Amino acid sequence: MDHSSIENIGKHLHNFPGGLKLKHYKALSCSKPLPAQQLPLSQEYIIPVSQHLGRPAEIIVSPGQQVKKGQPLSVPGNASSTPGAYVHAPTSGEIVAIEQRPVPHPSGLNSTCIILRADGKDDWIELEPVTDYRQLSRQQLIQRVQMAGIVGLGGAVFPTDIKLQGGAGSIDTLILNGAECEPYISCDETLMKQDPEKIIQGALILSQVLNIKRVLVAIEDPMDACYQKLQTSIKTLGAADCIKVVRVPMLYPEGGERQLIQVLSGTEVPAGKLPVSMGILVLNVATAAAIKDAIIDGKPLIERLVTVTGAGICEPQNVVARIGTPIADLISFCGGYTPGIASLVMGGPLMGIGLQSDSLPIIKASNCILALTHADISSPQVEMPCINCGDCVGVCPAGLLPQTLQMVIRAENFEALEELNLDACIECGCCDYICPSHIPLVDYFRYGKSEQRVRTVERKQSDLAKLRFDRREKRLAKQQTERRARHLKRKQALAGSSDKKDSVAAAIARAKARKQALTTTPRDSDSNTDSGEQS
Amino acid sequence: MEFSRSGAPHLPPENTVSKVMLQVILALIPGILAMVWFFGVGVLIQIALSILFAVLLEWAMLKLRGKPIRPFLSDYSAVVTAILFALCIPPLAPWWISLVGMIAAIVVAKHLYGGLGQNIFNPAMVAYVVVLIAFPLELTRWLAPRGLIDVELLPGLLQSLQTIISGLPANLSWDAITQATPLDLLKDGVEQNQMISEIRQAPVFGNYGGRGWEWIANFFALGGIWLIWRRVISWHIPVAIIASVIMITLPAWLYDPSSNPIPLQHIFSGALVLCAFFIATDPVTGCASRRGKIIFGLGVAILTLTIRLWGGYPDGVAFAVLLMNMFAPLIDRYTRPRAYGKPR
Amino acid sequence: MTAAIIILTSLALIFGLALGYASIRFRLEGNPVADQIEALLPQTQCAQCGYPGCRPYAEAIAADEVDINRCPPGGEAGIKQLADLLGKNPIPLDADAGIEKALPEVAIIHEDICIGCTKCIQACPVDAILGAAKKMHTIIAAECTGCELCIPPCPVDCIDMIPVSIDLTNWQSDKPVPITIISKQLTSADNAGEAVA
Structure with missing residues (x-):
């Protein structure tokens, strides 16, 4: 029987094509007793204003200003077409500068950051906790989520309020994603172990916002402890009729939104559409917990669980770090680097961003700081020619032909990319990892996508320019014909008033008069031109 | 740092x-x-x-x-x-x-x-x-x-x-x-309208294929299976070739065993097993997608048998592989997997 | 003999009529080659090519009146595309027409200097300048094509071209550079670290 449908979501598990079974290294960062420790206050916080997908937020503070913990520093712009999110002060202190600083980003570029010097008091602004969120309306709840600056904490950092706003009314299933499939990362697992009630409370709030009766919490098969804890909190909170925990087999990249939907429902999200179009909303478990904090405690998103791990770290563990904390502070809290340290990554080993320095701040998207040694990373490998082995095709969860795409991108044949569905690539890195020729496939795909994007933008711009040019030409032509018509009319009017002879005589008279004027006043006109030139 | x-x-x-x-x-x-x-x-x-x-x-x-x-x-x-x-x-x-x-x-x-x-x-x-x-x-x-x-x-x-x-x-x-190879003898014998059982009287024939040849084929198959287990090659091409050879020759043998050799003989003579596991699985000149690999293997099997039965050479695997090499890009083009979320 | 002549003549007549009919029945409106060329031109409307806009230049190329290398905003990449389309060899950009900019630029009006003369407004081919007589003018950056046609008419030199800044929103990935020679790095594993650094 075919169980692939949204109605049966979560009842039967399905497969997605490809994927990799990877060594997960999660135990490395899970050895410390829970709960995860809170990082002590740093001296200075670096808070980038664009930590979310969309436009940078508008800064509402200025250097020299004193701020309290949780005070908004920047607000989303007015433009409703592009999403934005609030950013808050992680502690109380003084804004010392607003400047360009390097931020964790694949480009390695700088971005506008607010620099906050902590005063050590750690004073909260006045919080507005809610005793019974059930009294609040949907809009009020969404507004509180927005004011708390909550974005998707799984790494996509899409503003959550916009997701909720867009999904209201059309959603029937909420999936809380706890299937942390990338190796090394264990922050979601830690959260599920230490604060399962928060997640379930968040889920209950979300089910009220979305007015739904079905919430699935997806966790990976081996996370037995999480399963028990979540089940217990579901029971204590009396949510067993609407919240279910589903264990999915461990296979990278199962935690990807689209892959998880495929595993749970057996159906795919149509290309170019969002899961919302199928009535599904996917949020990270950490996002749900942050929503509970925002609604019930009134606390904005100023800290998150971060996994600090890898062979390059002396004491790998999960810590609660404030947004804006310099990564170096996390490292020293975790015992510093081991001697073999070679590279620093934000995120997991397959999709993470290489960092140029540990002076960069923790941002809302930082789920993991991974310090790798020389043994972990490959020495630079010679890129061999593609031998068409098809391993990449076999592991691609998006059903693409990485080897063909790579060839097409190398040849800069960008027109062919659409037919080869490059847009379906989720940059999971499976093909890149498996490739025996060590071709940096994902780098090629990023380049191809970026070229495609540039081309689309350029095409749009040139279309706009052409449209405006054509309209202007038309307008000028119209003006000219109108002017001519007016001219003709005047002429005709003139001709109508007197007969031909008169007009000829008048013209002669006019010419004579002009001649006379020229001969009589040559000097005046000369001096006029001179003065004109001088000015 | x-x-x-x-x-x-x-x-x-x-x-x-x-x-x-x-x-x-x-x-x-x-x-x-x-x-x-x-x-x-x-x-x-x-x-x-x-x-x-x-x-x-x-x-x-x-x-x-x-x-x-x-x-x-x-x-x-x-x-x-x-x-x-x-x-x-x-x-x-x-x-x-x-x-x-x-x-x-x-x-x-x-x-x-x-x-x-x-x-x-x-x-x-x-x-x-x-x-x-x-x-x-x-x-x-x-x-x-x-x-x-x-x-x-x-x-x-x-x-x-x-x-x-x-x-x-x-x-x-x-x-x-x-000595003439078993495939040579078979070809000549069939051309002279001899019965398969007559031809197989010759000492070069073993249990199924040629004497010695069938053992060699077994050992190559052993290595090939190890490669599949190591995931160096996928099972698709070897299985497609061997299965197609059996499927194609089985009906003929069942219909008239006196003029059509048993399918196992086709497999255990000549270079077919070597080809199935080591030659046709060359990734560069073959197909990349799974369905493509199966079609590729099927093509190799059909062409090999065609050459063996009607061609000028006793064994046809080399020609079959080269001919299918030409089709590999085309097969790959038409066996593209469906991308996630795209209509078929 | 006669039969052959008759058959050939009638065949010629039939095909001639068929061709004549087809040319009327399937006639394409406009100038399809010029349309294709125009689609490749950047629509900057800068007139650096010597024609009053991209469309006239496209028509001139289609009529083979001018070379394909007179479009500085399109640059070498644009010339290559045109060459591909027309089956010509790519030629270097004609320096008389101008030079290709490294980065896209937009015009900016220094609003404290502007006297509100409206001359730039009349010069702008895409109506990307906002303003009225005696009122300060400003450029709609999103619609500016960077054609520089507004610069010469300005009596007070208050218009400058500034490159479009690269930030996180419009950043582009680089094409990966294949590592082909690595002999030294491969020989000793100890060097791997240095090679990374």
């Missing part, structure tokens, strides 16, 4: 081209040993000769093309080509057969097409077909397998070397040590 930035993924690669090729070479060893047992040490001499020529030519071509030598020589692809070719030629063929073969394989089929990864045709099979067409006499001089001739007659190391380098020593004659 500052670091150098690198793109994801940040994991050491699991696999390398040279690892793949080395495992293929390893997997060939049981089959090679079986061949040495049945046909003498000449097999090893041919392999050594071909590898020598292949590596020298590869080095020269890389030099000429201005490519880095080290990474490309250490990928062992030329060695694999050389071994596969050497396994296809008679063990006592003269040395220049390997030279000509390797020129065809490495210089023409590989580097003139752009080197590793760019060649359309399987280099080993191009080499084999070139020497097969150019030197038919030398290529038919297959030794009689052990058990069919006196053990004393099996040439030893020195004799084999001498034969390969300067021709057959005076005390031996080709007629004494060579």
